[in-house]
Amino acid sequence: MDRIMTDKTHRVLLIDDDPMIRSWLMEVFATTEFELLEAANGKQGMELLAQGPIDLVITDIIMPEKEGIELIIEVREKHGDVPIIAVSGGSHRGVDDYLQMAKKLGANMTLTKPFSGDEILFSVKSFLGS
DSSP: OOOOSSSSOOOEEEEEEHHHHHHHHHHHHHHEEEEEEESSSSSHHHHHHHHOOOOEEESSSSSSSOOOOHHHHHHHHHHHTTEEEEEOOOOSSOOHHHHHHHHTTTOEEEEEOOOHHHHHHHHHHHHOOO
């Protein structure tokens, strides 16, 4: 099947187990030059990465099946220098611990939930241009 041509210039993969976050970010990205693909966990995210070119990954840290930390390590091993933005709202250990670990393991940038649509778009544009 041929891929439908769109005016989207970059493919961004969003990996988050929260359907409300995914839905909100789909709306945020709808009128931008970025095509947003979504996955509900790290396992689904890695499957999408294997299917075709992805220009940037946004991943939550705490998820079922494959957490964001595992995903970051695997992306670095299999997909080299794809930019990664790690996001987290924290848990019992605290958001800062998770995001610091994500940064040490290869995330290019981290954001603490909640963040605004403008913040995430600015972050993505800092890697992919506008």
